[in-house]
Amino acid sequence: MAEKSTTTIVSVSDRLGITTCNVREAKDFVKLCLKTGDVPCLVGSTGIGKTQLMRQVAKEMDGLLLPLFLAHREREDVIGIPFPSKDTPTYRFLIEETIYNVLNHKGQVIIFLDEFNRADAPVLNSAFTMIEDRVYGSVNLPPNIGIVTCMNPSEEGYLVNGCEQDHAFRRRLCFTHVVADHLTWVEYATNEGKFDEDVIAFIRAKPMFLDGEAERLAAKVGPNPAAWEKVSRTVTLLKGQKGSFRKASETPGLRNKIAGHVGVPAMVQFMEYALRSETERVYPEDFLSAHSEDAIKSLKMTVAKNKNDIIAEAVNGIALLIITRTPPVKEVVNKLARIYKVLPPDMVRSLSQNLHKLGCSVDKTAYVVELSRAVSEHPECQDALREMYDAVEGVKAEIAGGARHR
16 A cells, blocks of 8 residues: 555545555556556656656656646647648648657657646646647647646645646546655665665655655655655765765765755754664564564664664654555564564554554554454463553552652
8 A cells, every 4th residue: 555644645535536556556557547548647746756657657668758847838839839831721730840759659659748737727728638639739649649647736735726626627537646655665766766775774764754745735845755866866976975974974065955855854864864873773664574583683682772762763664664555464463463572661552552543544444443453362462562551550650659749
């Protein structure tokens, strides 16, 4: 499942009555729409990776991508420039030679109408004609040419035209909501993207910093997948010059530049994390994978050293990972039993509360209820929770006793 960790993400899908998916799932959605001759519309925040997604789709389909950023286009860029015919009292449309050559390509071609709901009315109407009549200027679009659109959510403060509220537009498009999924991002960043290893490690450890919706809603600079790509380029360049991140971190202006891409909170967290040793790095997905044995051992050592900040990171990341991926409950409860056994009582409580809070906030209540039932029936989980409750009651008793002796 894709990451849906905030109320706005839920409201987007609820308002349009559509599903939410991650980038990998969106690629399959687009390909299927193109095969059936329909026009998909990807709804997603800026920087989420929609344009990169379309480049990957075109590459995998061995096709050409023609991106048209409608917010930066004039009507003539979409419909062409009218000019009179020589021998008849009619006119035709003149289009750019590069575009004409692409449209006459014999293989798969994808016209990508980006920032669909940020276009001016004349441009939007021309795009509507392209979708409805399948024409570009005077060129009739053959079957090998598909059209894909994308737009930003109206809820997040973008300067948008609200065209998705028009039923005429809605019925001609097939919508899905694309959100950031940190495991999909890590897979891309590690392989095709070849991002800096410290940037990848940071998002693995703190997936909540991949995409900062709270910052978008507050009109602040915040993290998103595209911004982390820029941070990665910067760090890679400086590491090549300095030899290590520790030396690169002393570069004047580096903190300002990273904050300019992802905001101050994400910058502070990234700098602190990237300066850690490998032994102090904990990756939440390892606890639910084939590497769980090593992850448990590492967590046990971290608990022994009283590294509460690192333990809290692991707890937050594990809860987020479980709720966004919703793996089989039977598998999760066995992993939780082992994690609970290692964690201090207060962190057991934190993990349990985070699972419930996140699950309810993104409409995964049914999954949380099923998981809670499984936990209540698992002896080792119950032992850990009982110890946690005893610790909480002990603290309450101490507080009450202290109050009586004042």
